[in-house]
Amino acid sequence: xxxxxxxxxxxxxxxxxxxxxxxxxxxxxxxxxxxxxxxxxxxxxxxxxxxxxxxxxxxxxxxxxxxxxxxxxxxxxxxxxxxxxxxxxxxxxxxxxxxxxxxxxxxxxxxxxxxxxxxxxxxxxxxxxxxxxxxxxxxxxxxxxxx
Amino acid sequence: xxxxxxxxxxxxxxxxxxxxxxxxxxxxxxxxxxxxxxxxxxxxxxxxxxxxxxxxxxxxxxxxxxxxxxxxxxxxxxxxxxxxxxxxxxxxxxxxxxxxxxxxxxxxxxxxxxxxxxxxxxxxxxxxxxxxxxxxxxxxxxxxxxx
DNA sequence: ACAATTCATTAATTTTGTAAAGTAAACTTA
DNA sequence: TAAGTTTACTTTACAAAATTAATGAATTGT
Numbered sequence: 001x002x003x004x005x006x007x008x009x010x011x012x013x014x015x016x017x018x019x020x021x022x023x024x025x026x027x028x029x030x031x032x033x034x035x036x037x038x039x040x041x042x043x044x045x046x047x048x049x050x051x052x053x054x055x056x057x058x059x060x061x062x063x064x065x066x067x068x069x070x071x072x073x074x075x076x077x078x079x080x081x082x083x084x085x086x087x088x089x090x091x092x093x094x095x096x097x098x099x100x101x102x103x104x105x106x107x108x109x110x111x112x113x114x115x116x117x118x119x120x121x122x123x124x125x126x127x128x129x130x131x132x133x134x135x136x137x138x139x140x141x142x143x144x145x146x147x
Numbered sequence: 148x149x150x151x152x153x154x155x156x157x158x159x160x161x162x163x164x165x166x167x168x169x170x171x172x173x174x175x176x177x178x179x180x181x182x183x184x185x186x187x188x189x190x191x192x193x194x195x196x197x198x199x200x201x202x203x204x205x206x207x208x209x210x211x212x213x214x215x216x217x218x219x220x221x222x223x224x225x226x227x228x229x230x231x232x233x234x235x236x237x238x239x240x241x242x243x244x245x246x247x248x249x250x251x252x253x254x255x256x257x258x259x260x261x262x263x264x265x266x267x268x269x270x271x272x273x274x275x276x277x278x279x280x281x282x283x284x285x286x287x288x289x290x291x292x293x294x
Numbered sequence: 295a296c297a298a299t300t301c302a303t304t305a306a307t308t309t310t311g312t313a314a315a316g317t318a319a320a321c322t323t324a
Numbered sequence: 325t326a327a328g329t330t331t332a333c334t335t336t337a338c339a340a341a342a343t344t345a346a347t348g349a350a351t352t353g354t
Contacts (some may be wrong), residue, residue: 009279010263011190013173018183019289021168021248022208022342024161026308034312036165044170054335061169066311068334083187090319090332099259108154116157118291119284127284132156132280136162137274142166144265169311182341200302213342215303237301237350300351308343315338321330
């Protein structure tokens with residue numbers, strides 16, 4: 001049933017996410033000239049190894065056209081490698097270069113990371129573990145109705 | 148202390164929020180031609196009554212210049228009223244028009260609301276209450292270091 | 295009175311994405 | 325095997341949503 005409380009949750013969730021992403025973008029300029037999506041793509045490649053532009057776009061919720069541009073940019077910076085498939089030459093597997101991988105590692109341990117500072121300073125230990133748990137339903141929302 | 152788990156949380160949180168906001172934007176076209184931020188501004192005005200462009204911008208984490216554009220758009224649509232202050236003529240108090248208020252109410256109860264569908268269909272009852280609780284620390288992040 | 299500040303707006307630009315069209319490879323089918 | 329279709333990705337043109345810079349008008353401090 002549609003409780004009043006659920007309706008309020010929906011409105012608040014939308015507002016909070018909308019505002020939070022602006023905060024993230026604003027504080028994302030940690031030396032490197034990467035957008036939030038580009039940064040997310042790098043981490044995805046770091047974790048998963050080799051992926052197709054296709055698959056990257058689906059995971060990041062952008063079009064393949066946008067992904068193409070992002071990959072061009074990352075290639076210019078020397079952060080990724082393209083390997084075209086032997087059995088299907090239309091496909092080009094994307095993976096991080098050594099340089100790209102080291103950038104991911106470096107950025108991860110960067111101490112002047114706004115989100116890290118915000119989480120550890122503004123939140124209690126209980127709240128931090130709450131955030132951790134909340135990632136599960138949040139990611140369900142990200143993947144909802146993607147068939 | 149900086150646990151490995153916290154570092155992972157930070158990376159995942161950034162990625163999840165980045166992806167989720169794209170999902171929200173994509174499914175936001177519910178008849179009305181309002182951006183996520185414009186929608187958020189409307190709800191803010193609905194809840195708080197009268198605010199200055201100044202204050203609205205701070206809450207939404209955008210510049211006053213951006214807010215100015217948003218207010219122009221909302222005024223064109225007839226959703227807001229401007230009342231210039233008696234004691235300080237530079238200030239213009241912003242509030243919802245009757246039309247604007249009814250739009251907020253209407254949108255709230257709209258049934259083809261993607262986020263509502265996603266939350267109620269993809270999440271269990273426990274997860275929904277988890278999301279509700281997680282709003283507190285999430286909003287702490289939104290307001291962190293705003294002096 | 296006048297310099298500095300504040301509040302809001304307008305204008306130009308940047309960022310980040312989409313949509314449409316293009317290219318080439320790989321299937322399908324007859 | 326040749327014609328037509330689909331798939332995978334790229335390029336180009338454009339739109340949305342924000343930023344920075346410049347302007348104007350009202351207020352405050354000295």
